[in-house]
Amino acid sequence: MSATAASVTRHDWSLAEVKALFEQPFNDLIFQAQGVHRQHFDANRVQVSTLLSIKTGACPEDCKYCPQSGHYNTGLDKEKLMEVQKVLDAAAEAKAIGSTRFCMGAAWKHPSAKDMPYVLKMVEGVKALGLETCMTLGKLDQEQTKALAAAGLDYYNHNLDTSPEFYGNIITTRTYADRLETLSYVRESGMKICSGGILGMGESLDDRAGLLIQLANLPEHPESVPINMLVKVKGTPLAEEQDVDPFDFIRMLAVARIMMPRSHVRLSAGREQMNEQMQALAFLAGANSIFYGEKLLTTGNPQADKDMLLFKRLGIQPEAREEHDDEVHQAAIEQALVEQRDSKLFVNAAV
Numbered sequence: 272m273s274a275t276a277a278s279v280t281r282h283d284w285s286l287a288e289v290k291a292l293f294e295q296p297f298n299d300l301i302f303q304a305q306g307v308h309r310q311h312f313d314a315n316r317v318q319v320s321t322l323l324s325i326k327t328g329a330c331p332e333d334c335k336y337c338p339q340s341g342h343y344n345t346g347l348d349k350e351k352l353m354e355v356q357k358v359l360d361a362a363a364e365a366k367a368i369g370s371t372r373f374c375m376g377a378a379w380k381h382p383s384a385k386d387m388p389y390v391l392k393m394v395e396g397v398k399a400l401g402l403e404t405c406m407t408l409g410k411l412d413q414e415q416t417k418a419l420a421a422a423g424l425d426y427y428n429h430n431l432d433t434s435p436e437f438y439g440n441i442i443t444t445r446t447y448a449d450r451l452e453t454l455s456y457v458r459e460s461g462m463k464i465c466s467g468g469i470l471g472m473g474e475s476l477d478d479r480a481g482l483l484i485q486l487a488n489l490p491e492h493p494e495s496v497p498i499n500m501l502v503k504v505k506g507t508p509l510a511e512e513q514d515v516d517p518f519d520f521i522r523m524l525a526v527a528r529i530m531m532p533r534s535h536v537r538l539s540a541g542r543e544q545m546n547e548q549m550q551a552l553a554f555l556a557g558a559n560s561i562f563y564g565e566k567l568l569t570t571g572n573p574q575a576d577k578d579m580l581l582f583k584r585l586g587i588q589p590e591a592r593e594e595h596d597d598e599v600h601q602a603a604i605e606q607a608l609v610e611q612r613d614s615k616l617f618v619n620a621a622v
């Protein structure tokens with residue numbers, strides 16, 4: 272396929288086809304991905320989300336990469352479900368610094384009946400501020416997805432993490448089928464899906480291709496596809512894993528872009544270890560969404576003002592919501608970012 276050939280939205284990718292995409296010469300792959308990207312997006316806009324942990328640590332799941340799992344001793348400060356008003360205050364601050372989407376994460380196996388009313392109030396309140404809403408709360412049943420959709424939740428994040436074949440090496444307390452079931456309930460309820468995975472857990476190329484095949488061959492592509500680089504946290508079983516070759520990470524973004532041409536591909540956890548050149552290459556490969564704020568999940572995130580400086584140097588504008596005048600929006604972001612440095616609100620967000 273040439274970079275200018277019309278990209279087609281497909282749901283029937285085979286392993287051989289996807290591996291062939293990965294195995295192209297790097298320049299050919301990036302050229303193709305950028306060509307696909309430009310057919311569906313402004314190549315100089317990047318969507319910006321803010322992520323807040325609304326409940327941190329002591330998670331009963333055993334995801335081997337995660338410092339929030341109660342199975343590992345990582346020294347993480349555990350926090351109970353945040354008060355609704357504190358969440359709304361953080362959302363208002365995120366809006367003031369230019370985020371268009373506010374993602375709330377809780378380290379749960381699934382939300383309990385006791386917690387659901389608070390969670391729904393958070394969704395309603397954040398929505399009322401004029402932000403897009405996103406949550407990640409673990410496994411959901413149909414009643415819960417319906418209630419969240421009715422409260423105004425726009426996106427639900429539930430990552431597949433890796434291929435079905437490799438999954439059992441990473442998580443044993445929740446099945447791949449459980450994850451796919453939650454995604455199907457989210458889709459049925461009318462919410463948008465945010466789902467992706469992690470590189471650097473010891474997976475093979477087939478596993479990376481297998482993850483993208485699972486996502487792209489869903490009946491509808493996830494609207495948002497976070498691609499994470501493992502952040503190795505002491506105390507977790509994956510703390511000593513080998514680093515991913517940076518070019519292999521960029522290849523993953525490019526192949527995701529080609530396979531899911533209309534999705535936002537998000538450069539997520541692990542961005543702090545990436546230098547500016549690598550982030551620029553990631554945008555060239557078709558990544559068009561990032562998180563900013565003081566912290567991403569339980570790991571450091573490059574300071575938000577650094578992000579804006581990089582955007583400036585690359586001529587990238589944050590993807591604005593329609594009601595914003597771009598110049599005013601940009602100025603507000605830059606000013607508020609300076610003020611945000613001392614904020615303690617953006618802490619330890621959950622997966």
Ligand code: SF4
Nearest residue numbers: 330332334337340378
């Ligand atoms: S990734 Fe999510 S489900 Fe897994 S241990 Fe961490 S918080 Fe729990």
